[in-house]
Amino acid sequence: MSSGLPGLPGAVTICEVGPRDGLQNEPEPVPADVKLEFIERLADAGHAVIETTSMVHPAWVPQLADADEVLRRLDRRPGVRYPVLVPNQRGLRRALEAGVTDIAVFAPVTESFAKANLNRTVAESLEMFAPVIAAAREAGLPVRGYLSMCWGDPWEGAVPEATVVDVATALISLGCTELSLGDTIGVATPGRVVALLAALTGAGVPLGSIAVHFHDTYGQGLANTFAALQHGVTTVDTSAGGLGGCPYAKSATGNLATEDLLWQLDGLGIHTGLDLAKLIETSLWLAARLGRPSRSAVVRAHANLLR
């Protein structure tokens, strides 16, 4: 069944970022056993792309200090990709030694965030990533580039499209095979989403290499994703149960929840390969481990129906 709406794709790839982007924002580190079962359950539910962990220094992100253990014990399934975020060349070496086959790097778009997050300029951060991306590409690995604060920045306000285009085209030149456009503080609206997509494709970035990554801080995540799908995007980042958050937005609201997007995509007849019931069960299981209810509206509605 197709959606009947013009412009929508027949299939969407959901990149599940819960184990990394989600759990790195939990106040307390989650045990490696729970992380591994979480990843297993996500693969069971049909996920083909599960961002697994990050090779960032444990002093910065203690929540993911067990990255080596998680990767060593990970039961990799055929057909499933397990990308890992690497901050530098040392992180890449550790990832390659652990058998990682998909890499992601995290590029600030605005000078303020580059300064706050990496204590570098945007240009310096790109210089830092250049040899990482080159080495990963030489090893035959696809490399995803995360662009943060693509529509708004807590220090600078609205971010001009040209600023994002500059970083995006630089990352493509450096060898990135996919770009994930992050609305880190959740302020975007559909017109600006589509305007940025048009600016990027106008600058030669192929639509097929673009993923969108929305946060629900202002309740806009699903509508923005819908607008991006209408514009030809076919890869969307979400987290199980809406895990995650951004400390810079001073808000508890996380990524767009996988279940809330899947409710829409299932309703539109857009193929994802995912099993909503298994995802809901997984988020209820994880919520019990984390000791707080899921932020996903779909998961909460189902929990209420079970009462």
Added chain:
Amino acid sequence: MSSGLPGLPGAVTICEVGPRDGLQNEPEPVPADVKLEFIERLADAGHAVIETTSMVHPAWVPQLADADEVLRRLDRRPGVRYPVLVPNQRGLRRALEAGVTDIAVFAPVTESFAKANLNRTVAESLEMFAPVIAAAREAGLPVRGYLSMCWGDPWEGAVPEATVVDVATALISLGCTELSLGDTIGVATPGRVVALLAALTGAGVPLGSIAVHFHDTYGQGLANTFAALQHGVTTVDTSAGGLGGCPYAKSATGNLATEDLLWQLDGLGIHTGLDLAKLIETSLWLAARLGRPSRSAVVRAHANLLR
């Protein structure tokens, strides 16, 4: 500034349903003083349509037992409409005596909900409303018809478009000047929203007489509204802070929050005449009166920024 997206309107009328649809679902009745200040604050923020109360019997909805007092003390502003829900001819007489100039009736679409809510068939409920609508029209009042469970029903599942079209065209024939399509349990997705709108206009219902009324139970309210706007709808029902809920969905989630829609419309450059800062202030004020945080993501994000 226009949105730059094709198909979107230049202006949208938001029908604020918080004082009626919202507060009638509160576990405890809210004092009339609070209701009146709430309505004053909504008008101050620029609302031109504020659904004020309901003339339903106090035994059914004790939360609105003070309808006569609220209407007597209401400070009606020029240019602002204060519609009131009436269930029957007695309710209409009370409303007319209280100086009400905008009426709404509530029509079930599915047989199961008609039975559960009114202990009548759909045809019997239309017969019941026929003289109410006729008398209101004779008195020169516009009459809004609410259609409930337009996309899904907890007993019957998905609701066929033809079922909604039958009730909608009957209400127009009876004299309704506007129809509000309610997704009472919050299950709709954009393809089905657009399909129903197309079926209604295909049956001769003018787009300009159609409002959409989404609940956020499954997180779909804003994306569905966006799809409806793209299809030519220009009237949207929302509630301040996302007040409301539907007991039949066993869920705490209410109407689409006015603030969350306004964030999108402001971002798209679509005119509403509303002041977001005043609305947020109003929802924070009301949340303090109700003793629980607002459900609006925008209101919560602002509350977090103030911490």
